[in-house]
Amino acid sequence: xxxxxxxxxxxxxxxxxxxxxxxxxxxxxxxxxxxxxxxxxxxxxxxxxxxxxxxxxxxxxxxxxxxxxxxxxxxx
Amino acid sequence: xxxxxxxxxxxxxxxxxxxxxxxxxxxxxxxxxxxxxxxxxxxxxxxxxxxxxxxxxxxxxxxxxxxxxxxxxxxxxxxxxxxxxxxxxxxxxxxxxxxxxxxxxxxxxxxxxxxxxxxxxxxxxxxxxxxxxxxxxxxxxxxxxxxxxxxxxxxxxxx
Numbered sequence: 280x281x282x283x284x285x286x287x288x289x290x291x292x293x294x295x296x297x298x299x300x301x302x303x304x305x306x307x308x309x310x311x312x313x314x315x316x317x318x319x320x321x322x323x324x325x326x327x328x329x330x331x332x333x334x335x336x337x338x339x340x341x342x343x344x345x346x347x348x349x350x351x352x353x354x355x
Numbered sequence: 356x357x358x359x360x361x362x363x364x365x366x367x368x369x370x371x372x373x374x375x376x377x378x379x380x381x382x383x384x385x386x387x388x389x390x391x392x393x394x395x396x397x398x399x400x401x402x403x404x405x406x407x408x409x410x411x412x413x414x415x416x417x418x419x420x421x422x423x424x425x426x427x428x429x430x431x432x433x434x435x436x437x438x439x440x441x442x443x444x445x446x447x448x449x450x451x452x453x454x455x456x457x458x459x460x461x462x463x464x465x466x467x468x469x470x471x472x473x474x475x476x477x478x479x480x481x482x483x484x485x486x487x488x489x490x491x492x493x494x495x496x497x498x499x500x501x502x503x504x505x506x507x508x509x510x511x512x513x514x
Binding site: 296298301319 | 381382
């Protein structure tokens with residue numbers, strides 16, 4: 280997995296909390312910095328794709344590992 | 356990218372129907388939408404400082420009940436005293452178990468994200484609702500105020 284600057288564990292949280300927490304965590308980060316998000320909500324896979332498309336923050340990676348979903352988002 | 360706008364009218368005051376306006380508004384603001392919710396009639400319950408919202412199985416054939424109760428439980432019995440309180444506490448427990456946010460939390464997230472919350476002045480007067488019972492930071496206005504924003508909106512929902 281690529282390097283990241285900050286990590287957000289949204290395990291156990293359901294829609295729309297992972298997205299809201301991600302947005303909040305990204306806010307003070309600098310352009311180009313990468314946020315690693317861990318989630319257990321299966322809906323978060325499509326949601327983070329949609330979040331990335333609509334906010335312009337690049338979704339660098341999205342994968343499942345051991346029943347958890349991992350996302351890397353680069354702040355625009 | 357020009358900021359999109361979402362306008363919502365919230366008209367319902369039950370625990371289950373309280374979720375859609377706050378979920379959609381908070382998500383929209385996370386996606387960069389400018390968002391406004393206009394609360395009218397029973398929707399005003401969602402602006403109370405102390406939320407005491409309930410869910411009712413009565414007249415709601417789509418409501419999943421525990422232990423497949425909906426399969427054999429006569430509809431009449433859902434009108435029994437105590438049923439509403441029981442269903443409400445079961446629903447709240449289920450939501451907490453599944454990591455669904457509480458309404459208070461979602462509402463706070465909306466306010467943090469500067470979602471504008473507008474209480475329908477006419478309903479407040481109609482039901483003699485004391486404004487001291489409502490949360491801070493809301494606006495009191497009428498239908499024309501809603502259209503000022505809704506008329507410019509990209510999405511407008513009636514919930």
